[in-house]
Amino acid sequence: MIRFCCLVIYIVYMLVKNIKQLFNLTMIDPRLSYEKQMKLVYEQPKAFMRGCIDVSGSVITINQTEPIPNGPVLYVHSHLRTADLVLLAGHVPGPVCFIASPKAFRIPFMGKWLERMNVIREEGNPEVMHEYITENLQKGQSMLLSRKGSADPEEIAARLNLPIVMVETEGTDHLLRGTLFKRLKTSEIEMSFNRVYYPAEQKQLRA
Template structure:
């Protein structure tokens, strides 16, 4: 229960502090490239996400088979939910766009951050999702998709398709009405990236 309230206080305080960062001149300077701006925004989000994990008392372990190539990649995770997304924002190397339900855009401060992070509205047609994801990749930003969208990932991947697996995230929140936080060991497994040229040869 104490961890739950500590996390709640941390989230509230962090959101108020984020208002100053939202209008930081570095994040809005038109002279900064899209890729550089995404890195700056991602650093703010990463500190927030890691703070949430620290408040839970959990231990993160990252296992990466091979160094990722330069440029944007497509991350694929088995299941995409708020807990998993928070974990990955805090611990993945490359800034990435992801899908979020339209309801999350109702909250003023959160809405501004989601827009700055180039988050994709999930409640739209597959064709629209495909076009938005392609736009992020072509702009130099990585994309995070769930296994449900693997076919879409294979269609838009220009540089590499990087499968990603997580475990232990379902044990971060327990309880029924009021969630109780308890520390757990969480593993993030990043498989070796698959270059699309090699992928095409295997399918031929």
């Protein structure tokens, strides 16, 4: 219970503290490339999400067998829960866009940050979601998707000739316990990046 209260205080404090930073980000030099703009935009949110995990006192182990390619990458998780999303978005290299619930956009200050990060608002229409995801990837921004989502990562990656990196997490389901009274628990967290593969190349080989 105490750790959860600390997490709530940390979230509120960081959101209020970075109001000025959010205002400054609305005035980024438009002459900068989209990639450089997003690096500036994501610098503070990534630190914020890492801090959310740090408040729990958990230990994180990262397993990676090979370097991740430059440029836009599709990171795919089997089933993204909130804790998995916060963990991965904070620790995956570079600015990585994701899909968030409409409720998150209604939280004061956080909604503005999500909009500035070009985070995609979850929609009921799969075709609209598909268009938003494609647009972000074509701009050069990596995406974090769930296999249980409305978009098919394999189809998108094959069509845009982009690499997929499957990511796995363990221990995140132990972080937050309780329904009425929430408890933030310390956990041994493991994050694994599997081998990179290109669905477009595999499709050509099968043909």
